[in-house]
Amino acid sequence: DTAVSQTPKYLVTQMGNDKSIKCEQNLGHDTMYWYKQDSKKFLKIMFSYNNKELIINETVPNRFSPKSPDKAHLNLHINSLELGDSAVYFCASSLRGGNEKLFFGSGTQLSVL
Amino acid sequence: DQQVKQNSPSLSVQEGRISILNCDYTNSMFDYFLWYKKYPAEGPTFLISISSIKDKNEDGRFTVFLNKSAKHLSLHIVPSQPGDSAVYFCAAAGSKTSYDKVIFGPGTSLSVIP
Structure with a gap:
């Protein structure tokens, strides 16, 4: 039973499209990243949420929007995808927040063509 | 602006010998340091951490040494095993309990040769 799961594992898309990556943790953690x-x-950290509240919001284009419907889920929506968005995106969680150890998902390889 | 540096992109070690992975940081405000291990196609997993009030922390075959005056830490793996072959990330933060972001280094790829 995977602790931090993110989907999809691979995402290949065209420039200009809108896509989402989903993340769920079953560890009962308060903070997700x-x-x-x-x-x-x-x-590099992009966002962190503690109990659905945005804690860290790095200098990320506003085409990237995180959404946390509950503390077990943190999804990432990306609008108008650009070539430079190609990267591996990792979701993570920690028990209380702060900088105690992070539990990472297996990553989503995003390729923008 | 690399605040956490791992100057060796790769390292090869014979099985049974010691692996030493090095990490340097520039921000003297960092107070808490962590090592993560990553296998291909997986996310990083926490390995060991150290607070600046200590200069050494040990967990089984893994020991982290911190030299705060030199802004340097190292991870020792003794004895090295083939299963230790992975990418190792050094990370630093303001403290364990703050919400400061964790800064990761670029990683060192360790190959343990049987």
Whole structure:
């Protein structure tokens, strides 16, 4: 039973399209995150939510919009996809927030053509 | 602006020997450090952490050393096993309990040769 699951695992799409990535955690954690791993392999935080409340909102284009319907789910919607959005996106969760250990999903490889 | 650096993109070690992965950071406000391990097509998994009040933390075959004056930490794996072959990310944060973002390094790919 996967702790942090995200779907889809692979997403190939055309420039200009709108797509969503879903994330669910069954660990009972309070905080969820979206990270982006770029072509240089750096993992950079995009957003974090604690009990459905936005805590961290990095300098991310407003084409990216997270949505947290409840504390077990954090979805990422991306509008008007651009070539530079191609990356691996990781969802993660932590028990209370702060910087205690993160539990990551297996990632979504997004390729924008 | 790389606040967390892992200057060795890759490292090869013989099985049974010690693996030493290094990490340097530039922000003196970092107070809490973590190591994550990542296999291909999987997400990173937490390995070990250390707070700045300590200079060493050990968990089985894994030991992290922190030299705060040098802004340097290292992960030692003894003895190295083929299953340890993975990418290792060093990460740093303001504290364990704050909501400061965690800054990750670019990773070091470790290959343990049987």
